[in-house]
Amino acid sequence: MVYIHSSNLQSHGRLKSTNCLVDNRWVLKITDYGIGKFLDNADPNNIEEHQQYKSLLWTAPELLGDPARSYNGTKEGDVYSFGIVLHEIYYRMGTFPGKANLTAKDIIARVKNKESTPCRPEIFNDVTDVQPAIVKLMQMCWLDNELERPSFNVIKTYLKKKVLQGDFKHTNIVDIILNRLEKYANNLEDLVESRTQELMIEKQKTDKLLYRMLPRTCADKLKVGEVVQPELFDSATVYFSDIVGFTTLSSKSTPIQVVDLLNDLYTCFDAVIATYDAYKVETIGDAYLVVSGIPVKNGDNHAGIIADMSLDLLEEVSKFKVKHLPNEVLKVRIGMHTGPCCAGVVGLSMPRYCLFGDTVNTASRMESNGEANKIHISESAHLALMNLGGYHNEYRGDMPIKGKGIMSTYWLTGSSTNGRTRKVRNDLTW
Structure with missing residues (x-):
């Protein structure tokens, strides 16, 4: 009850002896809480009057005087029930007991x-078996004035003091x-909770990697065993x-x-891409493949996203230093094209999008x-950028x-x- 009162439930609302179950370890378990929404739809006419009052x-x-509060109950009401x-x-x-001349309806009234x-x-x-301390606790719990009843934290402290150290010697x-x-x-519950927390942390790490x-x-579908169907996208922009x-x-x-070089460079690229609505598809050796408009459609913005991203990547390349060849100037070729595309997950072992x-x-x-250090674009990408506006393209010719x-x-x-204003000049970008 201390736990229930400190949780989001706030109160039990229907505490009674029939809701107290004992398991095979002689541990009492509380049931029948948190079901107020179900009781809202219950038909009281289906319950006999005597059973209803009982x-x-x-x-x-x-x-009893406020049926609207009785479904979810109150903390003070739970303390009263505990006293009974x-x-x-x-x-x-x-x-x-001692009210044999009264029906349940009379007692409730x-x-x-x-x-x-x-x-x-x-x-x-x-x-003789009942101790005065317990009788006093009952009477405190069922006081008419709800504000004078002790809380379950107080009851817990009272019981430990009286039962373990006081009257029960x-x-x-x-x-x-x-x-x-x-x-x-x-101890077992604490251990289970600790292991559950560890499991959740490991699951979060696995999900993050996935x-x-x-x-x-796609990952969420694969986790529940569903098949990821290939999807056709009418328009997307691909970066190579x-x-x-x-x-x-x-x-x-x-x-x-070589591995360290590619790892450093593409870690730098990944950080730039993370700021854009773009998806890194894969790296094949020194080749880098990115797409926008897939798997999340973003209207006509994908061409502009890839264009801005390409300009930022050129800027990062101009500042990049090869650790084992500090005098080496790194250069990249970039190409982009806009058009329809199909995407899907291939393979069950080490699946790839x-x-x-x-x-x-x-x-x-x-x-x-x-x-x-130039960005080569197709005519369709050029037209998509012109429709968006704000991009400067130079006609190269018929190739x-x-x-x-x-x-x-x-x-x-x-x-x-x-x-922002960004330009490409020879092998420099700013």
């Missing part, structure tokens, strides 16, 4: 009326076993880039240095036919593109968007 014998007088249950536990005579001598279960002084073997079982149950490998929507002279650069480096279609091939051709024939292509030379 179920209210544990209900505090202030709640405590009486049942120690006297073993049922609910409201008298409790509700808050008589000068409150209608409560009888206190039998000739029963002679403890039998059953009490010792119960006390140890209770400690064991509490979301880096696949789009969130690679390092100019990578073969020569690799010949000057050890394999480990892949792009398919002529748009991907054309973007790759834009990159391979480009020049160092023979392998597998495509003659294509009109352009250089992206700069932009004036989002309050």
